[in-house]
Structure formats: C-alpha cells, structure tokens
Amino acid sequence: MIIQPKIRGFICTTAHPDGCAANVREQIDYVKSQPALANPPKKVLVIGASTGYGLASRIVPAFGGGAATIGVFFEKPGQENKTGSAGWYNSIAFEEAAHEAGLYAKSFNGDAFSNEMKQQVIDTIKADLGQVDCVVYSLASPRRTDPATGDVYKSVLKPIGEPYSQKNLNTDKGEVDSVTIEPASEEEIVNTVKVMGGEDWELWIDALSEADVLADGATTVAYSYIGPDLTWKIYTEGTIGMAKKHLEDSAARMNERFGVGTAYVSVNKALVTQASSAIPVVPLYISLLYQVMKEKGNHEGCIEQIERLFADHLATEGGPSQLDENGRIRIDDWEMQDDVQAAVAELWEKVNTENLNDISDFAGYQSEFLRLFGFGLEGVDYEADTDPNRRLPSA
Ligand code: NAI
Numbered sequence: 001m002i003i004q005p006k007i008r009g010f011i012c013t014t015a016h017p018d019g020c021a022a023n024v025r026e027q028i029d030y031v032k033s034q035p036a037l038a039n040p041p042k043k044v045l046v047i048g049a050s051t052g053y054g055l056a057s058r059i060v061p062a063f064g065g066g067a068a069t070i071g072v073f074f075e076k077p078g079q080e081n082k083t084g085s086a087g088w089y090n091s092i093a094f095e096e097a098a099h100e101a102g103l104y105a106k107s108f109n110g111d112a113f114s115n116e117m118k119q120q121v122i123d124t125i126k127a128d129l130g131q132v133d134c135v136v137y138s139l140a141s142p143r144r145t146d147p148a149t150g151d152v153y154k155s156v157l158k159p160i161g162e163p164y165s166q167k168n169l170n171t172d173k174g175e176v177d178s179v180t181i182e183p184a185s186e187e188e189i190v191n192t193v194k195v196m197g198g199e200d201w202e203l204w205i206d207a208l209s210e211a212d213v214l215a216d217g218a219t220t221v222a223y224s225y226i227g228p229d230l231t232w233k234i235y236t237e238g239t240i241g242m243a244k245k246h247l248e249d250s251a252a253r254m255n256e257r258f259g260v261g262t263a264y265v266s267v268n269k270a271l272v273t274q275a276s277s278a279i280p281v282v283p284l285y286i287s288l289l290y291q292v293m294k295e296k297g298n299h300e301g302c303i304e305q306i307e308r309l310f311a312d313h314l315a316t317e318g319g320p321s322q323l324d325e326n327g328r329i330r331i332d333d334w335e336m337q338d339d340v341q342a343a344v345a346e347l348w349e350k351v352n353t354e355n356l357n358d359i360s361d362f363a364g365y366q367s368e369f370l371r372l373f374g375f376g377l378e379g380v381d382y383e384a385d386t387d388p389n390r391r392l393p394s395a
Helices: 017-033 052-065 086-100 115-129 186-196 199-210 239-258 282-296 302-314 338-350 362-372
Strands: 043-047 068-073 105-109 132-137 143-145 152-154 164-170 175-181 214-224 263-267
Touching (some): 017 086, 017 302, 017 362, 043 052, 043 115, 052 068, 052 132, 068 115, 105 115, 115 199, 132 199, 143 186, 186 239, 199 239, 214 239, 282 362
Parallel strands (some): 043 132, 132 214, 214 263
Antiparallel strands (some): 164 175
16 A cells, blocks of 8 residues: 555554664664663663654664663554554564564563563563563553553643643644643542553562562663753643652662662653654644754754663663762753753744744654654655555564
C-alpha cells in the first residue's frame, strides 16, 4: 500500500515502516559517530523502548557500548492492509541493526504494568543473560491496570487547585489561541500518580531483585521534566508534576533499600515525542525553545540527550559527574540556561498566529512530529508500494 500520514489532533494514525527504519538508522549513525562509552552497562533492560527517550536509551548503550538489550513496549503490529504503530517498526529496525552488528536484542510487546510481562522478561534474562546491569524506565502511558487489584487508572494533564489559562498552539491549524484547563479532582491527581508515578518502576526493580536477575551495582534511571515557570501550572505543579514527585520519592526509596547510586531520576529536555505532543501549552513552548536553541547551536534531540546522559553520567568510571541539590541528573541544563529561557520568555509574549512561522520553529516542530511516524526522511520512497506487515525478528 501507499502509506501517507493521517493526522488526528496530536496523533498520527499511520506510520511508514521504511521511514521509521531510516529514523532509527540515523540515530544509530549518530551514536557511532561519537566516542565509545567509557564504562558502559553490558546488559540493559529498557521499559518503554520503542519511541522517544526510551528508544534512544536502547540505541545508545547498544551502539555506543556493545550492550545486549531487552526492550519492552506496547505497540500495534502492522497487518496486511493496515499500518502498525511507529514504535513497532522502530523496534524491528533496531533489532535488525543490532543483530547485524552481532548484538543480542530481544523485545516484548505487551503491558509493562502487568505481572505476566515482568515474569516473561525475568525468564528471558535468566535464560539468555543471567542478569542485567542497567534498567531504564521510560514509560509514558495514559492508563494503567493495577496488577494487584485489576483496577484501571487513567492519567490526566491538568493543573491543581485553580483553572489555568495560557497561550496554546493548535498544531493542526497552526494557530496560536488560548486554552483554559479546569483543575483536576483529588481522584484525578491520585490516578495520575498511579499511572505515571514510580510505583510500577519500584515493582519492576523489586521483581528483578527478588528473582536475582539484577547484577551487583546495577543502576536504574527514570525520566522527568521541570521546565520554565510558564509551563509549571500544567506540568511541574500539575497532575503530571505530582507523578514525577512520586517518581523521585521512588528513587529515594530504592536507594535506601538497594544502596546509594542504584536509582536515578534524570531531568530531560522538552522534545517532540508522542507523549509531549498531548500536553497542552507544551508544543508552543517547544516551537519557541527549538527556535532559540537552534539559533544558539545547542539544540539536541532524544538521541543527543541520551548520548550525553550515558557519556557524562551513567557510563562513566565513577558514576554521574554531577547531581543537582535533589540528587537528580540534569540533562535539561542547556534548555534551562538563563539566556535560553530569557529569549523564550520574550518570544512567548510576542507570539501569535500571524508571526508564528517567523519567530518560532513551528516548521521544525511539524517536521519532527512527522518524523516520529517515519514521514519526511531522506532516501525513503513515499510513493512506493510498501508492505506494512512486518515481523519483529525476535518474536
Ligand atoms: P513516548 O510516547 O515516545 O514513549 C513511551 C513509551 O512507553 C513507548 O515505548 C511505548 O510503547 C511505551 N508504553 C506505553 N504504555 C505502555 C505499557 N502499558 N506497556 C509497555 N510499554 C508502554 O514518550 P517519551 O516522551 O519518550 O517519554 C518517556 C519518558 O520521558 C516519560 O516518563 C516522560 O514523562 C519523560 N520525559 C519526556 C519529555 C519530553 O519532552 N518528551 C521530557 C522529559 C521527560
């Protein structure tokens, strides 16, 4: 079939297998162009490994350090006349490249929150790798079924306490309007923490530890975001921020139980991913941030961010080079530089529908959004008849 993008709001319902493969290859090439990691983990489990930060977290230790990787994700396989999701095709491309390079790579497509998935992964580690020495937790999900009770929790992206009004970008229409979001109820706050907090991260580490498949000195990392005060009401001080606070508390608890230096929270840069495009206000902020950082020459995507995370922190001889006052790794440091934030704040005041394309990198936002689904990559023939029904090598 001829595969074209079909955009519905903040999601694209199609994905191009060859475009996704090209995107993965570009990320692999970037990692190969960097110096090899000094002290890389050798057996890495990535939970949420198929897109965005998690995919980059699989590519970096594999191609920068020769690591064996197991990836867990929740994606839609392609069928004869229907495209699968981007993460499905990304994972096929990753496995093919890893196997070609002689690297172990196995993937599990299913619900990471379930006990069954944890058991399947543990069995595979035992059979194939013995133990893992690094666990990356990079899930972004709108819902979670609690494995203990069967209750389903849904996360929301809302402010807490009072309504929040802010400029907003309608990414479909390319219009700057404003949005008012009503505050979350107590139940919505609790539910968002259940889904996006650290409970499941701890359940994974507990299960791996109890099964004795965590190597001595193994590290685990999960990702958070802080950003500037103009997004705080919807992010840091909103429902998702409460979940991220819980994630940090989980890291502290794991460090108490398993030893300091076991669990890290890394605060990452705001980037176009499937998860971030669903957050109100954030796409406008990202369009302005990209404009400023590209002009300054210090813009990074997921792969550059995660390369730096491993090169400077996780894969060094002595562990992370620097932590903030709350014990977090900060690879959002370039985003949060005073001059970057001052420039974004100035543009934020000015931006409207008329000047959007002149003073923001909305064009870059749009092209990066399409690239997430494998569209707009060089060397891909988008007019060619393409088979969407692709199989994961390890399945
Ligand atoms: P993403 O949407 O690109 O990736 C989410 C991953 O989770 C995918 O691999 C998906 O298959 C997997 N997943 C979702 N539900 C699952 C389930 N039930 N079982 C198994 N796998 C499941 O998201 P992104 O943006 O890479 O986010 C990853 C983490 O990074 C999140 O914690 C997010 O809050 C954080 N982060 C994201 C930033 C951004 O700007 N995108 C900035 C800083 C942190």
